[in-house]
Amino acid sequence: MAKSAPITEAAIRSALVEHLRTQCAPGHVLIEELGIENGAARVDLAVAGGLLEGFEIKSDLDTLDRLARQMHAYHRVFDTVTLVTTTTYLDQAEQLLPRWWGLWEAQCTTDESVEIRVRRPASPHTYQDAQSIAALLWRDEAYEFLVEKSGPVVKTRAPRHAIYEALARQLPVEQIRERVIDTLRIRPKLQSRLVVAGC
Secondary structure, three states: OOOOOOOOHHHHHHHHHHHHHHHOOOOOEEEEEEEEOOOOEEEEEEEEOOOEEEEEEEOOOOOOHHHHHHHHHHHHHOOEEEEEEOHHHHHHHHHHOOOOOEEEEEEEOOOOOEEEEEEEOOOOOOOOOHHHHHOOOOHHHHHHHHHHHHOOOOOOOOOHHHHHHHHHHHOOHHHHHHHHHHHHHHOHHHHHHEEEEOO
């Protein structure tokens, strides 16, 4: 019997987008390649809705090395995180990932398309960091939010990290998350990377 071809990242991404669209509530947005912590890490797909959800893809042609380095950044930003991978890495991923990570399997079907199966659903966790979430805002967005809620507690020309620190000191993480989600939904320059908006 001929060995089946490896499942590629592009095939998994396409199947994942379609899978998430079936679950997407009105007002949610699905964003590809969302940079977090000022570009220190980038998640393959993110859903901004009631929560911030991150989805990382690992195909047959990848390794888990980069995931091991990035997972802590994902913890600080996302309420739930899910790895979408193939049979190749399922056992290794179960050993590597915390139990609250979701684990979804990408499988080839008989017609050679890819389908997504939920092997383990993601659970919300408590490792988020208010400053890391605030860093999803651009500097001017963050400063406007800070002044709106707390007044000018930092100088107008303060560096962005000082503004994010001030937001984290002044406001609860829930309020920062809500503002970030609202901003991601309407940010014009994200439109090129929005898979679906208001689905």
